[in-house]
Amino acid sequence: MTEPTLDPARTPARTLVPADAPVVLSVRGLVRHIPITRGIVFQRTVGQVQALDGVDLDLRRGETLGVVGESGCGKSTLARLLTAIDRPTAGEVTVLGEPISRLRGRELRAARRHIKLVFQDPYTSLDPRMTVESIVAEPLRIHHDVAPRAEHRRMVRELLELVGLNPDHAGRYPHQFSGGQRQRIGIARALALRPEILVCDEPVSALDVSVQAQIINLFASLQRELGVAYVFIAHNLSVVEHIADRVAVMYLGKFVEQGPAEQIYCASRHPYTRALLSAAPDPFDARRGDRIRLVGDVPSPINPPSGCRFRTRCWQARPSCADGVPPLAAPDPAHPEQLVACHLPLAPEGERPEVSTPLAPDEEPGASVEPDASAEPAASAGTAGPAGTAVPAGTAGPSGPGTRGGTDGPAGSSGPGTRGGTDAHGGPGSRGGPAVR
Numbered sequence: 001m002t003e004p005t006l007d008p009a010r011t012p013a014r015t016l017v018p019a020d021a022p023v024v025l026s027v028r029g030l031v032r033h034i035p036i037t038r039g040i041v042f043q044r045t046v047g048q049v050q051a052l053d054g055v056d057l058d059l060r061r062g063e064t065l066g067v068v069g070e071s072g073c074g075k076s077t078l079a080r081l082l083t084a085i086d087r088p089t090a091g092e093v094t095v096l097g098e099p100i101s102r103l104r105g106r107e108l109r110a111a112r113r114h115i116k117l118v119f120q121d122p123y124t125s126l127d128p129r130m131t132v133e134s135i136v137a138e139p140l141r142i143h144h145d146v147a148p149r150a151e152h153r154r155m156v157r158e159l160l161e162l163v164g165l166n167p168d169h170a171g172r173y174p175h176q177f178s179g180g181q182r183q184r185i186g187i188a189r190a191l192a193l194r195p196e197i198l199v200c201d202e203p204v205s206a207l208d209v210s211v212q213a214q215i216i217n218l219f220a221s222l223q224r225e226l227g228v229a230y231v232f233i234a235h236n237l238s239v240v241e242h243i244a245d246r247v248a249v250m251y252l253g254k255f256v257e258q259g260p261a262e263q264i265y266c267a268s269r270h271p272y273t274r275a276l277l278s279a280a281p282d283p284f285d286a287r288r289g290d291r292i293r294l295v296g297d298v299p300s301p302i303n304p305p306s307g308c309r310f311r312t313r314c315w316q317a318r319p320s321c322a323d324g325v326p327p328l329a330a331p332d333p334a335h336p337e338q339l340v341a342c343h344l345p346l347a348p349e350g351e352r353p354e355v356s357t358p359l360a361p362d363e364e365p366g367a368s369v370e371p372d373a374s375a376e377p378a379a380s381a382g383t384a385g386p387a388g389t390a391v392p393a394g395t396a397g398p399s400g401p402g403t404r405g406g407t408d409g410p411a412g413s414s415g416p417g418t419r420g421g422t423d424a425h426g427g428p429g430s431r432g433g434p435a436v437r
Contacts, residue, residue: 017060017061017062017063017245021060021061021062021063022060022061023058023059023060023061024059024060024061024095024096024114024196024197024229025057025058025059025082025093025094025095025115025197025229025231026057026058026059026093026094027055027056027057027058027082027091027092027093027094028056028091028092028094029054029055029056029090029091029092030052030054030055030056030078030081030088030090030091030092030093031052031053031054031055031088031089031090031091032051032052032074032077032081032086032088032089033048033049033050033051033053033089034048034049034051035047035048036048036049036302047302047303048302049301049302050252050253050301050302050304051074051077051253051301052074052077052078052081052088052253053253053254053304054091054254055074055078055091055253055254055255056255056328057248057255057258059197059229059231060229061196061227061229062223062227062228062229063229063230063245063246064223064229064230064232064243064244064245064246065229065230065231065232065244065245065246065247065248066232066233066234066240066243066244066246066247066248066261067231067232067233067234067247067248067250068233068234068235068237068240068247068248068249068250068276069249069250069251069276070251070298071235072298072301073250073251073252073253073298074250074252074253074301075201075202075233075250076120076201076202076233078233078250079117079199079201079231079233081093081101082115082199082231083112083115083116083117083199084100084101084103084108084111084112085117087101088101095111095114095115095196095197096114096196098111100112100115109142109143113143113146113193113195114195114196114197115195115196115197115198115199116190116191116193116195116197116198116199117190117198117199117200117201118183118186118187118190118198118199118200118201118203119186119201119203120201120202120203120205120206121206122179122180122182122183122185122186122206122207123174123179123182123206125186126174126182126185126186127174128173128174128175129173130173130174131170131171131172131173132156132160132165132169132170132171132172132173132174132177132185133153133156133170133171135174135185135189136156136159136160136170136185136188136189136192137152137153137155137156137192138189138192139189139192139193140152140155140156140192140193143193146193153170155192156170156188156192157170159188159191159192160185160188162188162191162222163184163185163187163188163191163218163222164184164214164218165181165184165185165188178211179206179207179208179211180207180208180211180214180215183203183204183207183211183215184215184218186203187203187215187218187219187222191222191226191228194226195228196228196229197228197229197230197231198228198229198230198231199230199231199233200219200230200231200232200233201233202233202234202235203215203219203232204216204234204236204239205234205235205236212236212239216239216242216243219232219243220243230243232244237276237277237280238280240261241261241265244261245260245261246258246259246260246261247259247260247261247264247265249264249270249272249273249276251272251298251309251310252298252299252301252304252309252310253301253304253309254309254341255328255339255341256270256272256273256310256328256340256341256342257269257270257272257273257338257339257340257341257342258328258338258339259335259337259338259339260337260338263335263337263338264338265277267338267348268346269331269332269338269340269342269345269346269348270310270340270341270342270345270346271310271314271315271316271342271346272310272313272314274292274346275292275293275294278290278291278292279291279292279293292315294313294315295313296312296313298313299312305322306322306323307321307322307323307324307325307326307343308321308322308325308326308341308342308343310342316344318343318344320343321343321344324343325341326341326342326343327341328340328341329341331345332348335348
């Protein structure tokens with residue numbers, strides 16, 4: 001089965017970023033390891049959470065880079081490091097040619113004028129004791145050399161009008177606005193100093209769908225008008241597809257694939273990217289009926305797997321995948337802008353495993369079945385599979401949870417019975433592991 005291409009009628013029109021546009025943000029070898037300590041008086045380090053481990057990226061003026069991945073993969077940590085809220089363990093963040101990771105005091109404050117953060121939650125990112133005018137004018141008061149104080153009120157009104165709010169409401173408090181309006185206030189505050197870069201940490205995830213569309217359209221219009229560049233972090237692949245020029249897919253603290261949005265969505269080369277795309281519902285795309293479901297949970301960042309970090313959930317993993325960390329490189333010379341970190345990148349035409357099991361109509365999204373060519377066809381009575389292997393829907397394996405739709409295993413088996421029949425004597429039925437969204 002080949003990878004279908006996106007419908008041109010549904011592909012959003014993006015502003016073409018010139019190849020010679022200046023790089024406004026550059027990241028090289030960014031690492032953030034958070035120490036785990038034990039003890040109260042005499043603390044000692046007993047481990048490290050590898051939140052980020054070697055991230056590289058470039059962002060050009062007027063460009064949007066979308067960052068996607070599962071919860072806990074390091075996206076918000078990346079946002080905090082880019083805006084110098086947190087300090088990296090290693091690596092460097094360069095804004096407009098100036099390294100900012102080691103700056104302190106006035107120098108750091110001056111550098112932060114060029115890169116601002118739009119927070120995820122519009123309810124907690126605004127001070128409830130301050131009026132909207134005070135919130136939006138706060139960056140102008142801190143950077144008093146931007147404009148004289150007499151101009152602050154006029155600039156606040158212009159910013160509120162720029163983001164689609166009534167300037168006459170500047171004297172109100174945050175609780176008097178809806179969620180979408182509060183997010184517009186946060187965007188106005190971030191734009192107060194006219195930064196070249198906005199880091200948007202899931203700015204629409206807490207909003208209704210209709211309000212999400214309004215905020216996304218606002219970001220697009222601001223980019224056309226001001227030429228600002230975005231690092232846009234989101235879970236929703238459809239939102240990223242609509243707004244991003246390039247997409248970076250993150251897994252367990254690393255970028256596993258990076259490239260133009262059209263290339264990522266139409267001809268992804270990394271198995272994890274392919275699984276994410278198959279999990280996103282799309283009524284216009286026939287591939288959604290052939291969903292790739294991954295077994296197991298994301299490994300702990302305290303002790304990630306050796307070699308390729310995705311190999312413990314990858315259906316095409318080989319023993320050699322544990323030997324070395326795959327570099328983020330272009331597998332196809334015809335597309336040098338598409339970078340993939342995989343020892344066995346998928347074919348450009350997107351061949352999928354033929355046995356990837358689609359969800360049953362009545363099945364909840366909690367079930368997880370690994371696409372495995374060695375799996376036997378499902379038996380009508382729930383035949384048990386060999387230990388450690390993935391079994392199609394309707395069967396039960398003795399070493400893992402059964403899948404929904406079959407009958408229960410015999411009493412005393414080591415795995416719980418499957419959901420859909422009478423519970424086995426050994427324990428209740430199980431829905432299985434979580435699915436990738």
